[in-house]
Amino acid sequence: MAHQAPPAVEAEGIVKRFGPTLALDGVRLTVAPGEAHALVGRNGAGKSTLVGVLTGLHRPDAGTVTFGGEPAPAFGSTAAWQSKVACVYQKSMVVPDLTVAENLFLNRFETGRPGGRLISWPRLRRRAAELLAEYGVSVDPTARAKDLPVEQRQFVEIAKALSFGARLIILDEPTAQLDARGIQRLFGKLRELQSQGVAFLFISHHLQEVYELCTTVTVYRDARHVLSAPVAALAKDDLVAAMTGEATSGTAAWHAPASKVRKDAEPVLRTEGLALDGEFDPLDLEVRPGEVVGLAGATASGNTALGETLAGLRKATAGRITVRGRAVRPGSVPHALDAGIGYIPEDRHLQGLVLDRSVAENATLTVADQLGPWGTVLPSRTREFARSMIASLDIKTQGPQQKVSGLSGGNQQKVVVARALARGPSALIAVRPTAGVDVKSKDALLGVVRRVADEGSAAVIISDELDDLRVCDRVLALFHGRVVATFGSGWSDRELVAAMEGVGERE
Known part of the structure; x- marks a missing residue:
């Protein structure tokens, strides 16, 4: 009987906690020598935490990791870990x-x-x-x-x-910045290296790439191992169902009620042939008064770039944007603000907040011209404005003068929302508005977006979080820069995820 080589990596019973958060709950993974093995799951499934464990960045609270049948190096021994495994990140x-x-x-x-x-x-x-x-x-x-x-x-x-000396390479979203030819060149090189015995753990949101490159797939969901199976034996519908926890015939979860948006109403926000080379293809979009539209997409879908283009952070290479019939100057944040676009950025720490400044200062950044005569800013008027926003959004704070660094994540995000709403926008663009907040804050924030629309404005939610998109009247799924499917409010998790992952297209 031929001797079978030990796995390139084997993880068993891995548990990892960050404070009260259970990031990995007894998961397992086995990658054979020379194998291309996919690890998939929705955001929060535990993939990134496992990568941290496999590369020696995180010490597991329980469980074992072996490379080639030998125990993993001691925690903190960088050179020893480098000889076993490496990760090539998206960036x-x-x-x-x-x-x-x-x-x-x-x-x-x-x-x-x-x-x-x-x-x-x-x-x-x-x-x-x-x-x-x-x-x-x-x-x-x-x-x-x-x-x-x-x-x-x-x-x-x-x-x-x-x-x-590493014989296991982790590829974390390696195709996110590649065009079709670049992807094929990458895959060709990976196959060559596999023939030399190099194993790859392939992490991707693009499931069709899993079927093209990998022989085995492991699915995590909610920090737990769901299945490991040969790719060829697993139907795409079954793979999506494993990722979402929703059977193919499953009924839709809660969604916004049937839209009451008047289809004959003049659009508040309109794009005509809007495009950004290398990010998204020409898009015609109309959002009417009272409507919340979702732009769903995973990494490299182009949806985040689209949101930043609408807000003036990026300059479109083609097309135009109008708000209530008024053209918006391309690539100009001040002009977008003046035209009536409010913006909730993807990362509140990098783009949304000045952490060592007060709640009042952060909430009024976009309305400084309204806080005093002749370009001055009156502290009393700033505090008054901030108090109204604190009350309106139920921001839990000691008062307008508290530094935002002292607030919880959910309340920090509410301050970002307050800034976006300060000018009474006609169109609100929200990019992953509930990232990193608790369930109660998530519901409150989505309720604010819904309220903005219900009061006669337009709203766009850009996200790959299904709960963010349930509040929408209409959802457009983007994949590699183009709209591949459009859904009303009654979509199922399975069909939307399939569209975002590029395995189900419908118009």
Whole structure:
């Protein structure tokens, strides 16, 4: 009987908590040598936490991890972990201004002679060329990393990981920034490396890529292992059902009641042929008074870029935007504000809040011109305005002067919403408005968006969170920059997720 090689990685009974949050609840995963194994699940399923455990970033609270049949290295032993596993993330980790050779051997340069201090650049470039040739990567070692196409930067990262001895490479959304040709080149290289015994754990929101590249798939849902199965034996409907917990024949969960939007009403927000090269294709969109429209899509679908374009953060390469018939100047946030667009950004910490400033200061950032005569800002008027927003949105705070850094996540998000509503927008654009908040705050925030529409404005929710989209009257699913399906308010989790993942298209 032939000896069977031990798994490239095997994780059993992994438990991981972050405070009161149970991020992994006894999950398991086994990846064979030379296998392309997919790990899929909705946001919050536990995928990223498992990657942290498998790469030595997180110490599990329970469970075991082995590589090639040997126990995982001691926690904190970076070099030992590098010899076992590496992760190539969606956002490239190469240093853009360094050459390929410098990136490959960063922090492990050799000097010209023993005991010397000077780096032998010819030797470095020669070693880099040999390493790249060993794995069939056709990249110039002297080229700057920033000048390489995205997939070539990924090849460099993979070659670097293999040079440490790693035989397991985790690919986290590797196709998010690639076009169709780049994806095929990446997949071709991965298949070559598989033939050399390199194993890949492939994490992606694009399920058709799972069927194209992988032989086995593991599904996590709500921090638990749901199934592991051969890809060829698992129908796409069954895979989506495992991810959502909803059977193919399942009934729809709660949704907004049937829309009362008058279809003959003049649109509040309209786009005509709006496009951004490399992000989303030309889009004609109309949102009427009282309507909440969802733009659903996973990573790289183009929906976030679309929201940022509507808000003036990005400049469209084609088309136009109008609000109540008024044209909005492309790529101008001040003009978008003046035209009546309110914006809730995706990341409240990076784009939404000045953490060391007060609730009042943050809530009134967009209306500073209304807080005093001749361009001045009167503190009394700022506090008065903030108090009205605190009361309207039920923000739990010690008062207008409290720093937002001292608020809970849900209340911080309400401050961001207050700022977006401060000018009484005609059209509210909300990107993942409930990210990182508790269930009670989530319901309150979605209720605010619904109320804005019910009072005669238009609202657009951009998200891949199904609960965010249930409040919508209409949902458009985007995949790789184009609308692939349109749903009324009665969609099922299964059919919407299938459309977002690119395995079910309908217009």
